[in-house]
Amino acid sequence: MPTPGFVSTTTPAAASGPPQQPAGDGRSARWWLVAAFLVATLFGASSYIWEDWGGPDERTLYSTVSFGVAAVLLGMLAAAFSNLNGKETAVVVVVLAVVCTTTALTIAYCKIHQPIDVTDKVTLAKGEKAVMAADGEGFDLSVPLPEDRDTLNLTFNGTDPDRVSGTNCLPRSSLRLTGAALPHGKDIPFDGKAVTVPISDRHNAIQLHIELRTDHACRIRVAVSRAVLES
Structure with missing residues (x-):
């Protein structure tokens, strides 16, 4: 029974602390970072695959900016994925390794077979x-x-x-x-x-x-x- 004259100032909302962000939103943001990183990397690599546009200086500037953006995104990825468990980290590493290897092989194939x-x-x-x-x-x-x-x-x-x-x-x-x-x-x-x-x-x-x-x-x-x- 509550004591007469006593008013409780504690509310369930205040006791629970600030609202937590749903776990799904964090994961979605991380995968958007992965997609952005891969797109920036592919844009940077494209200047080495297709050499029929612009001059060498233009392609160098294009690839430098693209790889610079990719480096920033990679740092954001490292921070975003720092709290993953072992299984999730392994999946991310495998996906990035497969994509980077495929990109490297594609560049090598195109360089070998590209008309000059x-x-x-x-x-x-x-x-x-x-x-x-x-x-x-x-x-x-x-x-x-x-x-x-x-x-x-x-x-x-x-x-x-x-x-x-x-x-x-x-x-x-x-x-x-x-x-x-x-x-x-x-x-x-x-x-x-x-x-x-x-x-x-x-x-x-x-x-x-x-x-x-x-x-x-x-x-x-x-x-x-x-x-x-x-x-």
Whole structure:
């Protein structure tokens, strides 16, 4: 029986302390951190996988910022997961290890099989980018190999400087390619299609000899419009 005149000032809410955050909300926040960390890591790695955009400085800045964000998120993850039990910690470690390993293998695979544009590195004759030739005249083509690849796809461009006179020599002109990579030779018309050259020596450069075949009165300006190394 309560004592007359005595008023209790203790309430159940006050005795229980501040409201506790549901356990589910903490776990959800942790997994959102995991997802954000993985996304930032993949964004940083993408600049090493796809190299056809921007310049080297732009890709370096992009990857540096992405990996910087990933590092901050990793620190937040360490703090968020510090109170996990052994089983939960093991699951998180395994997930991160699998994702990081998969990312590393994907980067390595893409780097090995990614096409490499070497158009700017192609030289004709004595270091020239284009050669003016008449029927039967030949010149050399050289393409350095920065990385190991299986084939070289070459697309040639021909220009008829005498077209203004009313004649068109290109439809009747072609190139004869020979070299160690093409022991039997190959005839290439000026049709804008790429010719595939197998790479036998992957440590130096591809050397080809090119001979122009056209009418006796024709001259053709020959250039390489595209050169791509592929696996």
